[in-house]
Amino acid sequence: MATNVKIFDTTLRDGTQGEGISLSVEDKMKIARKLDSLGVHYIEGGWPGSNNKDIEFFTRVSELQLKNAKVTAFGSTRRKDTLPENDMNLNRILEVGVPVATIFGKSWDFHVFQAIQTTLEENLAMIYDSVRYLKSKGLEVIYDAEHFFDGFKNNRDYALQTIKKAEEAGADWIVLCDTNGGSLPHEITEIVTVVKQTVAAPIGIHAHNDCELGVANSLAAVAAGATQVQGTINGYGERCGNGNLCSIIPNLQLKMNYSCISAEQLQSLASVARYVSEIANMHMPMNQPYVGSAAFAHKGGIHVSAILRNSSTYEHITPELVGNKQRVLVSELAGQSNLVFKAQELGLDFDNDNQQTKQLIEQIKEMEHQGYQFEGADASLELLIRNAYGKLEEAFKVESFKILMFKNENQPVVTEAIVKLNVQGETVYNAAEGNGPVNALDNALRKCLQQHYPALQNIHLSDYKVRVLDEKDTTAAKVRVLIESTDFNNSWSTVGVSDNVIEASWDALIDSIRYALLGKPKVELHVEEQRERLGLVNH
Numbered sequence: 001m002a003t004n005v006k007i008f009d010t011t012l013r014d015g016t017q018g019e020g021i022s023l024s025v026e027d028k029m030k031i032a033r034k035l036d037s038l039g040v041h042y043i044e045g046g047w048p049g050s051n052n053k054d055i056e057f058f059t060r061v062s063e064l065q066l067k068n069a070k071v072t073a074f075g076s077t078r079r080k081d082t083l084p085e086n087d088m089n090l091n092r093i094l095e096v097g098v099p100v101a102t103i104f105g106k107s108w109d110f111h112v113f114q115a116i117q118t119t120l121e122e123n124l125a126m127i128y129d130s131v132r133y134l135k136s137k138g139l140e141v142i143y144d145a146e147h148f149f150d151g152f153k154n155n156r157d158y159a160l161q162t163i164k165k166a167e168e169a170g171a172d173w174i175v176l177c178d179t180n181g182g183s184l185p186h187e188i189t190e191i192v193t194v195v196k197q198t199v200a201a202p203i204g205i206h207a208h209n210d211c212e213l214g215v216a217n218s219l220a221a222v223a224a225g226a227t228q229v230q231g232t233i234n235g236y237g238e239r240c241g242n243g244n245l246c247s248i249i250p251n252l253q254l255k256m257n258y259s260c261i262s263a264e265q266l267q268s269l270a271s272v273a274r275y276v277s278e279i280a281n282m283h284m285p286m287n288q289p290y291v292g293s294a295a296f297a298h299k300g301g302i303h304v305s306a307i308l309r310n311s312s313t314y315e316h317i318t319p320e321l322v323g324n325k326q327r328v329l330v331s332e333l334a335g336q337s338n339l340v341f342k343a344q345e346l347g348l349d350f351d352n353d354n355q356q357t358k359q360l361i362e363q364i365k366e367m368e369h370q371g372y373q374f375e376g377a378d379a380s381l382e383l384l385i386r387n388a389y390g391k392l393e394e395a396f397k398v399e400s401f402k403i404l405m406f407k408n409e410n411q412p413v414v415t416e417a418i419v420k421l422n423v424q425g426e427t428v429y430n431a432a433e434g435n436g437p438v439n440a441l442d443n444a445l446r447k448c449l450q451q452h453y454p455a456l457q458n459i460h461l462s463d464y465k466v467r468v469l470d471e472k473d474t475t476a477a478k479v480r481v482l483i484e485s486t487d488f489n490n491s492w493s494t495v496g497v498s499d500n501v502i503e504a505s506w507d508a509l510i511d512s513i514r515y516a517l518l519g520k521p522k523v524e525l526h527v528e529e530q531r532e533r534l535g536l537v538n539h
């Protein structure tokens with residue numbers, strides 16, 4: 001039977017020590033609920049001795065009625081030369097009413113002298129007294145041996161004495177911390193093996209990522225006998241972060257045959273990772289292993305050709321096991337197989353030997369050479385594919401557009417756009433103002449189309465990015481514009497390229513609206529409505 005490994009999540013404590021991350025109480029509550037449904041065993045909610053926000057989280061967390069996780073509060077061992085019952089940090093842990101306390105103490109003699117400036121004996125007493133005090137109050141106590149690996153390398157005997165003190169005082173877990181993240185996997189293996197022979201309490205690992213080894217070191221510790229892993233979602237945390245649970249959990253479970261969470265819970269991993277990144281307002285790297293949007297995205301034509309035959313040729317696991325999915329990108333590196341895959345996704349039927357497919361691939365490669373980028377503009381790509389195979393019914397044709405901008409001194413700039421379209425045989429002409437040229441064009445375009453296509457009112461632009469393609473030409477440089485649009489249920493991206501930023505924006509905008517109108521029938525106006533629109537109604 002698979003050995004159980006307990007997952008201790010410290011996103012809400014060590015995760016918030018990462019630069020740029022600040023979570024409100026409400027954010028912490030939302031993340032705690034997600035972590036609980038993911039099935040982690042411990043949620044470290046914060047340090048009640050540090051701030052009122054964390055205290056409020058602990059007082060409110062019972063509202064969540066968590067099903068799987070125990071909530072734990074963090075703190076340090078008592079201050080030097082005091083009694084534990086007089087120590088504010090320890091008492092705050094008791095006051096917030098958690099069932100589990102996680103306290104850290106010093107294992108590195110260098111830190112005892114330099115950071116807390118006391119004697120080796122007093123540090124041992126601080127560890128013993130603090131664990132004992134919390135145990136005497138009935139709490140489960142997790143003892144985090146800060147800098148254990150550095151301490152072991154510097155003074156092995158003393159480092160081992162510190163954890164023996166914690167065990168003697170009744171600690172339920174001894175967690176070995178690679179606090180500075182400087183250890184290598186083989187060192188972790190050797191040291192955890194020695195610790196296993198020295199203490200009987202269950203061992204945990206808390207590995208920082210400063211050598212990009214947070215995950216590898218956590219796995220090495222488990223292989224050497226640790227049965228608790230502390231880490232964070234997406235690896236957030238102090239400096240370079242903590243061991244990333246989004247990689248540690250699937251590695252333990254899918255590669256090493258340990259059991260952490262259920263197979264069903266594992267399938268929510270990618271969505272938990274994205275959810276936490278949204279709440280933390282941290283960009284999620286697309287190439288993040290297991291859970292990133294590119295973790296199973298195939299770009300090279302050789303790869304796509306093979307995965308069409310068998311996905312395992314270029315995928316180390318089935319993406320759905322962690323709630324992710326396979327994607328195929330089309331770019332200048334594509335072969336015909338990439339297009340065949342895309343076409344199948346769109347429900348279009350064509351094969352490799354088709355002459356049109358070959359021409360379309362050439363067209364895409366040439367356009368990418370000119371500066372287009374289709375892997376970030378799925379909707380423009382779909383329009384191109386549909387057009388090439390005669391499956392694109394155009395809702396409208398553009399006849400012309402014009403932009404006027406004027407500024408009087410001390411007055412804001414006024415921008416007006418005039419757009420002329422042919423909407424299935426009918427010429428439509430409209431003008432609109434906007435807070436810039438792209439906004440004015442968008443408004444005029446909608447005015448032309450809205451009456452025939454009411455669905456447009458639910459569609460808006462959610463992002464607009466401009467990238468200069470050849471900086472050396474400065475203001476005359478070619479630019480690529482990427483527009484993201486949404487109708488609240490779906491979002492799609494389109495691209496335009498030109499040496500005129502307005503034209504590039506217009507092309508991306510037109511693609512966005514065309515895509516939005518795919519498959520939408522034109523609503524015919526009654527004679528009265530047409531007369532009203534043309535201003536021929538007598539009021």
Ligand SMILES: CC(=O)SCCNC(=O)CCNC(=O)[C@H](O)C(C)(C)COP(=O)(O)OP(=O)(O)OC[C@H]1O[C@@H](n2cnc3c(N)ncnc32)[C@H](O)[C@@H]1OP(=O)(O)O
Nearest residue numbers: 047049050051076077078079080104105106115116146179
């Ligand atoms: C490895 C880790 O990630 S540990 C967690 C680190 N996280 C944080 O520090 C975030 C929260 N911290 C805080 O809010 C504050 O630092 C507090 C409230 C804990 C302490 O604030 P202050 O009392 O102003 O102390 P300050 O932060 O300046 O210095 C740390 C103090 O803790 C003491 N200390 C450090 N580690 C320990 C320990 N394991 N046991 C006991 N005391 C400790 C230091 O000796 C120092 O006290 P001193 O100045 O009397 O020698």
Ligand SMILES: CC(=O)C(=O)O
Nearest residue numbers: 104144146147177179
């Ligand atoms: C306890 C902790 O956060 C560390 O040692 O890194």
